[in-house]
Amino acid sequence: MDLNLIIYALNLAAIYSLMAIGISLLWSSVGMINMAHGATFVVSGYSTFIASGWLVPILKASLAGTAFYTPVLVFSLTSVALLSGAIFGAIIYLIAFLPLHDKPNFAIRSLIATLAINIATVQFLLWSFGPRQKALPKLFGFGRIDFLDFSIRYDQAATIIGTLLLVGFMLLWFRNSRIGLEIRAMMQNPEGAALSGISIRRRALPVMMLTGSLAGMAAILLSQTSFFSPTAGALPLIKGLTIALLGGLGSVAGAMLGALIIGILEVITGEISFLGQRYVLLIQFVFIVIVLIIRPRGLGGLLDETRK
Amino acid sequence: MNKILETSKLSAGYGALRVLHEIDFLISEGERIAIVGLNGHGKTTLFRALTHLVGWQQGSIILNEKEIGGRRALGAGRKTPSIIHAGISMAPQGDAIFPGLTVEQHLDCGAYTKDSWKNRSSKKEQIYEIFPPLETLKKSLVGKLSGGERRMVSIGRMLMEEASLYLVDEPSLGLAPKISENVIKALLKVEIKNSAMIIAEQNVSILKGNVDRMVGMHAGRLRGDVGHIALG
Amino acid sequence: MSIFKLNSDKQITLQAIGQKSREYKLRPKNNSIWQKFRIPMSRRHLLKWRTSYNKKSLIKERRLEDKRPLWWFISLISLAGSIPWLSNFALSAVAIFCIYASINLLWSLTLGTAGIFSLATMAVVGVSGYIAATANVYFGVPWPLIFVIGTIAGLIFGGFLALPSSRLDGLYYALLTLGLAEICRVFISQIHALTPTNGSINNVSSFIPEDWYLQRPGLLLGAASSFVLLLLALLIYRLVNGETLGRKLQVARDDEEFAEAIGINYHSARLKVFLISCAGLGFIGAFYAMYFRSISLGVFSLDQLMLLFAMIVIGGTGRAEGAVVGTAIVILIDRGLFELGPMRIVIIAIVMILVTTYASNGITGIREQFRNFRHRFQTQKRSLITTKGGEIMPEEAIDIHNKQIIYSRRFNSRLRNYLKTLINDEVIAEHKANPVGKHSYELTRLLNYFRKAEVPDKYAVAQIGPLKDSQYKIFAFTGDPEKPPRVVDERVYSSKNEAYHAIFLLRVNDLLES
Incomplete structure (x- = not known):
């Protein structure tokens, strides 16, 4: 097998894990399935698109040719994507979490509400931008890094490193900060948390913004290799959801492992001649169904058991 | 002496069941009060009404000259965090704690204001002085501790905060007698200077003579004295 | 002590209790037995008339307890009657309404009756529609037969879908099936034979003749046949939800262990309902392909599924009205x-x-939700004005349906009040002298009451030391199997009888305090 395929698989795994972790984390801390994750993905893609339309000429005029051009562009557009994802996360919080969180059947009702947000956003974008596909500027250039036997495209390297950095930073923050502690307390015993002065209404906001910015990151990374349209969020949403299920809802490590497996599976299926690209989705899905039939709680449960 | 908590005409209940009947109650600075009574007579409901966790409630609750009562609970638990921040610290009945956190993290959860979060390490030292067994268990998960240790953690979490009113619900419930005695003795040793403490307890004999006042609770009403036919 | 004794000094305020029924009632003239029409071959009536006697006037009254059949009849008749007068645009809207309403009816069988949270509805419709269209276009199967092919395809596809449903949790299954439609779409879009038509199969022969297609008679026929489809879906809904399968599953929803104990295999009932609904969806899939004379990948799109989901959500799951009303609104x-x-x-x-x-x-x-809210609100209001300690009056607690609980509570409290009057020094002295053995009436009543109490109210005697010259201590049960009994106090008794008497005194104390 070609070593570059490993890089390709890692690249896919990175993007999938960004989507899956966002869904998984939100389920475990707040108890809602965010169906508007795909909408967040598209919204941050489009806001990056608009921002790049503004920024690229300005930057080209002032910094073209200098060494600063790429870092400044990457930094500014990434922060636009993260910020817009976070803002959209806050909007989901206002519409689907705040009015619903202490009502009966919160899990199902928030799922429905976020689904509605997803539909509305996609249709709104269709209305205002039209169904035409858009291409975001290539942020990282077209070069390759040759390293041992690997030949890594810049955007692949940036995807893998960026994802690792973002997820690592997030996990670190979650483990060490006060908000992370309070969120874990909230997950385990909501009433006890309320008696410790932890308000779920206040603590859910940063989590939603964080998961939103993860979707934003996924959007900017995926748009390096593919085009963007208002309906582009559906497939990442479904893949993120199924991978989150595969990893066991609520388990971040499981989601990462699941993303890695699915990424490798996708690459292998694409390589086998009699299967090819068109069976990728089907095989992934069948694989996930089989794993879930054997282990209804996904891979996350498996990890917990081996740890014991 | 300043008033810490004053309730007037506090009623509360769950649905059709009215548990508390117009309770007028006053506790001042530095007082340690025990509320005694049988199961199902409203001790826990009184505490839950103070923290807005009952089905419905009515009447005024004034904590540090601030009204925290309400006509009807805004969905159980909605107002609880803000009431906690107003200066009530409560150790709930049983082991209402976070099983997946370590003892240390658990104690950290109790420090919810900015000041106490900053001073949490010195506060934790004090807790370990009160409950020495916790010092060695610092890093172990709370879910794996014994009942007595968990109760200590629960009470320790309550003491992490410089609250003006401490509520302890049934500290001896379900514990072996020796351990429950230790827990209550430790609780009685806790200094309360600018604050007050209410202990709800069934076991009268441990508390007798060690608290400032002993109030009986019967069928949702407070009674000044505890009527018992002398045994034996 | 009379209940009706009124104290003249006391102001008594009467509180309004209960609800006045403003419903229209029939007043039958005489006492003749009413011959009700039964549906032939069954024991069912068309309408649910119930006779009762007015509690005050004792006049016989007849009330229509379930008015939904009337509303169904009126709305379906007016829909059917309006079809010939509608514009072409409205006719196609009616046809689409009928098709979607039938899909939603069968879907709500899965969601509500079977309790399987499946989102694969459009996948079933689409797959069986595609198979039916393929059979017609590529294999030349005549159109009446492709209904059968669609149904069988739906049934088989449903069988595959049902495989993981028993293993997986509701939410997991829902999210898994959500991805299914998208996968079908991608899969079919990559079939080489369909590439020239962009994944769709056209020129499906249909019950609408080809030269009528998109003409007035074709649209009329389409709307009328869709209406018949809706009627069929309603019939299936009624037959599944209202008959054996639905009843079994209703019992299982209330209490799974109980259902299993009385021999209901609710797993298989659930599976049957799911398969029936999938077969029906397959039939609708074939109808769909014939109505449009083609089938395209749009069936599988996530937006289509979400639109359908919006209908169910807006209408409300678990009832036929919900599915139809939601579809109508959307x-x-x-x-x-x-x-x-x-x-x-x-x-x-x-x-x-x-x-x-x-x-x-x-x-x-909404209606039921509002009623529950009003009941809760009124109950709270009433319990606020009540002055009886910890007691509920049966007519006040309108949100407690099992009045037996209330009656037994009231009985127990009266019993306690009576028993309290029996306690005096003589009884205590009698028990002290002779804890075991024959007792006076008063003491027997008290002891019987103590014996039948629940475990948390009871005490136990623990023996300390060797069997000879042993001592006794008193423990109190906590009632919680995980928590050990607690010591009441440190007092030690030298004989069993002393310990018995101490427990008796404790119980007397508890009784006096209650």
Whole structure:
């Protein structure tokens, strides 16, 4: 097998894990399935698109040719994507979490509400931008890094490193900060948390913004290799959801492992001649169904058991 | 002496069941009060009404000259965090704690204001002085501790905060007698200077003579004295 | 002590209790037995008339307890009657309403009756539609037969879908099936034979003759046959939900262990309902392909599924009215505001969010939700004005349906009040002298009451030391199997009888305090 395929698989795994972790984390801390994750993905893609339309000429005029051009562009557009994802996360919080969180059947009702947000956003974008596909500027250039036997495209390297950095930073923050502690307390015993002065209404906001910015990151990374349209969020949403299920809802490590497996599976299926690209989705899905039939709680449960 | 908590005409209940009947109650600075009574007579409901966790409630609750009562609970638990921040610290009945956190993290959860979060390490030292067994268990998960240790953690979490009113619900419930005695003795040793403490307890004999006042609770009403036919 | 004794000094305020029924009631003239019409071959009546006697006047009254059949009849008749007079645009809207309403009816069988949270509805419809269209276009199967092919395809596909449903949790299964439609779409779009037509199969022969297609008679025929389809779906819904399968599953929903104990195999019942609904969806898939004379990948799109989901959510799951009303609302917005373009989907989404935020089970559930809310509110208000300690009056607690609980509570409290009057020094002295053995009437009553108490109220005697010259201590049960009994006090008794008497005194204390 070609070593570059490993890089390709890692690249896919990175993007999938960004989507899956966002869904998984939100389920475990707040108890809602965010169906508007795909909408967040598209919204941050489009806001990056608009921002790049503004920024690229300005930057080209002032910094073209200098060494600063790429870092400044990457930094500014990434922060636009993260910020817009976070803002959209806050909007989901206002519409689907705040009015619903202490009502009966919160899990199902928030799922429905976020689904509605997803539909509305996609249709709104269709209305205002039209169904035409858009291409975001290539942020990282077209070069390759040759390293041992690997030949890594810049955007692949940036995807893998960026994802690792973002997820690592997030996990670190979650483990060490006060908000992370309070969120874990909230997950385990909501009433006890309320008696410790932890308000779920206040603590859910940063989590939603964080998961939103993860979707934003996924959007900017995926748009390096593919085009963007208002309906582009559906497939990442479904893949993120199924991978989150595969990893066991609520388990971040499981989601990462699941993303890695699915990424490798996708690459292998694409390589086998009699299967090819068109069976990728089907095989992934069948694989996930089989794993879930054997282990209804996904891979996350498996990890917990081996740890014991 | 300043008033810490004053309730007037506090009623509360769950649905059709009215548990508390117009309770007028006053506790001042530095007082340690025990509320005694049988199961199902409203001790826990009184505490839950103070923290807005009952089905419905009515009447005024004034904590540090601030009204925290309400006509009807805004969905159980909605107002609880803000009431906690107003200066009530409560150790709930049983082991209402976070099983997946370590003892240390658990104690950290109790420090919810900015000041106490900053001073949490010195506060934790004090807790370990009160409950020495916790010092060695610092890093172990709370879910794996014994009942007595968990109760200590629960009470320790309550003491992490410089609250003006401490509520302890049934500290001896379900514990072996020796351990429950230790827990209550430790609780009685806790200094309360600018604050007050209410202990709800069934076991009268441990508390007798060690608290400032002993109030009986019967069928949702407070009674000044505890009527018992002398045994034996 | 008379209940009716009024103290003249005391002001008694009477509180209004209960609800006045403002319903229209029939007053039958005489006492003749009413011959009700039964549906032939069954023991069912058409309408649920119930006779009762007015509690005050003792006049016989007849009340229609379930008015839904009337509403169904009126709305279906008016829909059918309006078909010939509608415009062409409205005719296609009616046909689409009928098709979607039938899909939703069968879907709500899965969601509500079977309790399987499957989102693969459009996948079933689409797959069986594609198979039926393939059979017709590529294998030349005549159109009446492709209904059968569609049904069988739906059944088989449903069988595959049902495999993981028993293993997986509701939410997991829902999310898994959500991805299914998308996978079908991608899969079919990559079939080489269909590439020239962009994944769709055209020129499906149909019950609408080819030269009538998109003409007035064709549209009329289409609307009429869709209406028949809706009637069929309603019949299936009624037969599944209201008969054996539905009843079994209703019992299982209330209490799974009980259902199993009385021999209901609810797993298989659930599976049967799911398969029936999938077969029905397969039939609709074939109908869909024939109605449009083609089938395209649009069936599988996520937006299509979400639109359908919006209908179910807005209407409310678990009842036929919900499925139909929700479909009607969404189709009205979708067709009525046609010129708004994509924005009408945004309006549907906003309606969906509003409904989920404020209604716990769709628009058809609002009435029940409001009643529950009013009951809770009134009960709270009444319990606030009551002065009886910890007691509930049966007519006040309108949200407690099992009045037996209330009656037994009241009985127990009266019993306690009576027993309290029996306690005096003589009884205590009698027990002290002779804890075991024959007792006086008063003491026997007290001891019987103590014996039948629940475990948490009881005490136990623990023996300390060797069997000879042993001592006794008293423990109190906690009632919680995980928590050990606690010591009442440190007092030690030298004989068993002393310990018995101490427990008796403790119980007397408890009784006096209660």
